[in-house]
Amino acid sequence: MDRIRIRGGAKLEGRIRIGGAKNAALPLMAASLLTSGRLTLANLPHLADIATMTHLLAQHGVLIGMDGDIHTGPEGQAGRTLTLSARTVTSTTAPYDLVRKMRASVLVLGPLLARCGEAVVSLPGGCAIGTRPVNLHLSGLEQLGAEIELERGYIKARAAKGLAGAEIVFPAVSVGATENLMMAACLARGQTVLDNAACEPEIADLADCLIAMGARITGAGTSRIMIDGVGSLHGAHHPIMADRIEAGTFATAAVMTGGDVQLDGAEAGTMTAVMAALARTGASITRVDGGLRVVRDANRLEPITLETSPYPGFPTDMQAQFMALMCEAEGESAITETIFENRFMHVPELMRMGADIELQGSKAIIRGPARLRGAPVMATDLRASVSLVIAGLVAEGETTVNRVYHLDRGYERLVEKLAACGAEIERLAS
Numbered sequence: 001m002d003r004i005r006i007r008g009g010a011k012l013e014g015r016i017r018i019g020g021a022k023n024a025a026l027p028l029m030a031a032s033l034l035t036s037g038r039l040t041l042a043n044l045p046h047l048a049d050i051a052t053m054t055h056l057l058a059q060h061g062v063l064i065g066m067d068g069d070i071h072t073g074p075e076g077q078a079g080r081t082l083t084l085s086a087r088t089v090t091s092t093t094a095p096y097d098l099v100r101k102m103r104a105s106v107l108v109l110g111p112l113l114a115r116c117g118e119a120v121v122s123l124p125g126g127c128a129i130g131t132r133p134v135n136l137h138l139s140g141l142e143q144l145g146a147e148i149e150l151e152r153g154y155i156k157a158r159a160a161k162g163l164a165g166a167e168i169v170f171p172a173v174s175v176g177a178t179e180n181l182m183m184a185a186c187l188a189r190g191q192t193v194l195d196n197a198a199c200e201p202e203i204a205d206l207a208d209c210l211i212a213m214g215a216r217i218t219g220a221g222t223s224r225i226m227i228d229g230v231g232s233l234h235g236a237h238h239p240i241m242a243d244r245i246e247a248g249t250f251a252t253a254a255v256m257t258g259g260d261v262q263l264d265g266a267e268a269g270t271m272t273a274v275m276a277a278l279a280r281t282g283a284s285i286t287r288v289d290g291g292l293r294v295v296r297d298a299n300r301l302e303p304i305t306l307e308t309s310p311y312p313g314f315p316t317d318m319q320a321q322f323m324a325l326m327c328e329a330e331g332e333s334a335i336t337e338t339i340f341e342n343r344f345m346h347v348p349e350l351m352r353m354g355a356d357i358e359l360q361g362s363k364a365i366i367r368g369p370a371r372l373r374g375a376p377v378m379a380t381d382l383r384a385s386v387s388l389v390i391a392g393l394v395a396e397g398e399t400t401v402n403r404v405y406h407l408d409r410g411y412e413r414l415v416e417k418l419a420a421c422g423a424e425i426e427r428l429a430s
C-alpha cells in the first residue's frame with residue numbers, strides 16, 4: 001500500500017486548480033440511468049470513487065466513453081469529459097461487491113426504479129464514520145408507490161405500474177435521499193414535493209443537469225423542491241461544479257502553513273461557511289478573477305467555536321481539516337459534530353502528533369498552539385486522512401500517512417498539487 005511522506009515547515013505558495021466535485025459527479029453519473037439518450041459530463045475529477053461508479057454503471061449496461069485529452073499544466077489538471085449512454089439497461093441489480101466499496105452506489109436505486117420499474121441494490125452497510133442507514137431513501141420511494149423488501153442484505157424495490165408523485169416530508173435532512181428521490185420523481189406520474197430537502201449546492205447542480213435533460217424541477221437548493229414528472233428524459237451536456245470541499249481543504253492548508261495560495265476554479269458562492277470560519281481565524285480570503293485567494297496575514301491564529309450542520313452550515317466534510325488547523329490556534333477551540341456519530345477518528349492520530357484535544361461526546365475541545373511533531377499515522381476515512389496531511393505540513397520532522405487509498409477516493413493529484421506550491425511531500429510506492 002502506498003504511503004505519503006511529508007517534511008513539515010514549508011509555506012504553501014502558488015496556485016492550485018480545483019477539480020470537479022466528487023459529490024456532484026456521483027449522482028450526476030447515476031442520473032444517466034434515467035434516459036436512453038447520451039449524457040455528457042464535463043470537468044470530471046479523476047478519483048477512485050468515480051471509477052467505482054463507472055464500474056457499477058457499466059454492469060447495468062451503460063456505455064461509457066472518456067475523453068482522454070486532459071490538460072495538465074503546472075497548476076494542475078483541467079478535468080475530462082465522460083459520456084454515458086444507458087440505451088438499454090441490461091441489469092437492474094447493483095451487487096454487494098461494488099456497493100460495499102462506495103455507499104453512494106445506492107444512488108442508482110431511484111433512477112433504476114423510475115426507469116425500469118424494479119431495482120435490486122445491495123444495502124451499503126455502515127462505515128467508519130457511522131451506521132449510515134438508508135431508511136430515508138426507502139421510505140421516500142415507498143411514498144412514491146414503490147414496494148420495498150429487504151432480503152439477504154439487498155433492497156428489492158418494485159413499481160410495476162410506475163411511480164406516482166407524492167408530497168414527501170423528510171423527517172431528517174439527507175443529501176443522498178434528496179438526490180435519490182429527486183431523480184426518481186422526474187419520471188413519476190404527477191407532482192412530487194420534497195419538503196425538508198437538503199440544500200447542498202450539489203443538489204442544485206444535479207437539478208440543473210436533470211432540467212437540461214428535460215425534467216421539470218423548481219426549488220432545488222432550497223428545502224422545498226417541486227418536481228413535475230415527465231414521460232421520458234433526453235441526453236444533455238453538463239459541466240460538473242467545482243469541488244467546494246477540495247477548495248476548502250487547500251484553503252485550510254494554506255492558512256495552516258502561513259501561506260498565500262490562489263485556488264483557480266473555486267466557487268466562493270458555495271463556500272460561505274468555510275470562508276467565514278477561515279476569516280474568523282485571522283486569514284484573508286478574497287475573490288479573484290476565476291477563483292479565490294487565501295492568505296494568512298496575521299502571525300497569530302485565533303481559536304474558534306463551530307458546529308457542523310447541513311448546508312448552508314459548516315460542512316461535516318471540512319470538520320477534520322479544521323480540527324488540524326485549530327491545533328495551531330492560540331487558545332481553546334471547540335468543534336461539535338452533529339451529522340455523523342463517529343467522525344473523530346483523526347483525533348487520536350492528531351494527538352499522536354502532539355495535539356491537545358479532549359473529546360466530550362460529539363464535541364472536541366482543542367487547546368493550542370500545539371507543537372506538532374511528525375509521526376507515522378493512519379486514518380479510516382477520506383477527510384480524516386487529509387487532516388493528517390495538513391497537520392504534517394506544519395509538524396516538525398517527518399510524517400508518514402498510511403492508507404493513501406482513502407485519499408485517492410476524493411483528492412485528485414493531492415501530492416502534486418501541494419508539491420507545486422512548495423510542500424515537501426512525496427508518494428512512496430509500496
Ligand code: UD1
Binds near residue numbers: 024138316340
Ligand atoms: C453526503 C456526502 C458526504 C457528506 C454527507 C453530509 C456524497 C456522495 N456524500 O453523504 O460526503 O459527508 O452528505 O453532508 O454526496 N441518514 C439517515 N437515514 C438515511 C440517510 C441518512 O439516518 O436514509 C443520516 C446519516 O446517517 C447521517 C445524516 O443522515 O447521520 C446525513 O447523511 P446524508 O446527508 O444522507 O449523507 P450522504 O448522502 O450519505
